[in-house]
Amino acid sequence: MPTPTHLRQGQSAEDAALAYLVQQGLHYLTRNFRSRFGEIDLIMQQQETLVFVEVRYRVSTHFGGGLGSITPQKIRRCRATAEVYLRRYTRLPPCRFDVISINGNLEQATALTWVQDAF
Known part of the structure; x- marks a missing residue:
């Protein structure tokens, strides 16, 4: 279970990611969209494309950093949660x-790296 300090750091990382993406021209739609499968940190729009954003914060790159922390299980949960979100559209x-x-x-x-179309 995350500690209050980890929750604050995660919130700050999402704030930084959101500000960066808005600066890059993406439009904010929602944050922390949850389903029974998991959570998507940010949902943005870039022109006609919906962008589901996973924000990963790590103090150290010793074990692969934020990018190295994306597991196949995390990818499955993100995709399943995105499907729940997309069911709202005709x-x-x-x-x-x-x-x-x-x-x-x-x-x-x-320290911020943006990987588009990561999975």
Whole structure:
């Protein structure tokens, strides 16, 4: 179970990712969309494409950092949760799954990596 400190760090990482993506021209739709399968951190829109964003924050890259923490199980849960979200649409828009990885200090802009169409 995450500690209050980890929850605050996760919230701060999502805030940083959201600000970065808005700066890159994406439009915010929702945050922390939950289903019985899991949670999607951010749902954004880039032109006509829905973008499901997984935000991963790690203090150290010793064990692969944020990108290295994406497991096949996490990918399955993200896809299943995205399907729940997409059932709300009568016409399915194109969509993709992106990952924002933040390693190290949250205040360092250079620590943020955006991987588009990650899985």
